[in-house]
Amino acid sequence: MHFMTALGAAWQQRNSLLCVGLDPDPAKFPAHLQGRPDAILAFCSAIVDATADLVCCFKPQIAYFAAHRAEDQLEALIEHIHARHPGTPVVLDAKRGDIGSTAEQYAVEAFERYKADAITVNPYMGRDSVDPYLAYPDKGVILLCRTSNPGGSDLQFLDVGGLKLYEHVARLVAQDWNASGNCGLVVGATFPAEIARVRELTGDMPLLVPGIGAQGGDVAATLAAGRTAAGTGLMINSSRAILYAGKGEDFADAARQAAIDTRDAINAHR
């Protein structure tokens, strides 16, 4: 199924714009999982099973798996999501960016090895570095635009001929790169004014919005700036605030409650 079709269905059927980010840090795992060789998979699967009915997508961040030589557990986790929670899109947060021949390998890794439904990509090496991902028309290609970190302003706020660089990226992607209708953009919840500007430039393009929860982004301002007329258009990510809501054996129940609270806080402003 096309990523955008699956995302649209998840928004409607789950009545949720919440994306749960899967950033497993073994140092923060509850004691009973510590030391298990499959701890990352066990932790993430429990979070997924506890929250799947509350989300429009999951976003595993590849660094948290690769850093612990746990790519096999990432593969198994995505297989688990597709098998147990069909119709739940998986956005692989990899922020890839390289010349075309290398990008082809990254695209195979994301879409064929991991079977992700979408990937985050850094657009700053230009169109030919993104084409290998766009060549999979059913897969989502979510390009960094206005990132949530303070240092994002160093480059993304530069003036490039009357527009800020992030505005240029938003317009370029919306008007040129999105021929297959499979592009989205990353815009941080920490910058609601820029969410509004990106929404203005891109129509109803889906926006992946990290930065609520641990980074302190404002939910109400995010919704006011970024929701579409249909009250959707956003994948609002929270990772640490949900994953580590509890520290004990009931960590998945605590994560579920945190996800319910976050989904409801988002829905209160749709």
Ligand SMILES: O=c1ccn([C@@H]2O[C@H](COP(=O)(O)O)[C@@H](O)[C@H]2O)c(=O)[nH]1
């Ligand atoms: O601009 C960006 C792009 C990506 N991220 C990623 O989102 C999550 C945020 O985690 P929290 O614990 O909810 O802060 C993480 O995987 C980042 O790599 C981002 O924060 N900002």
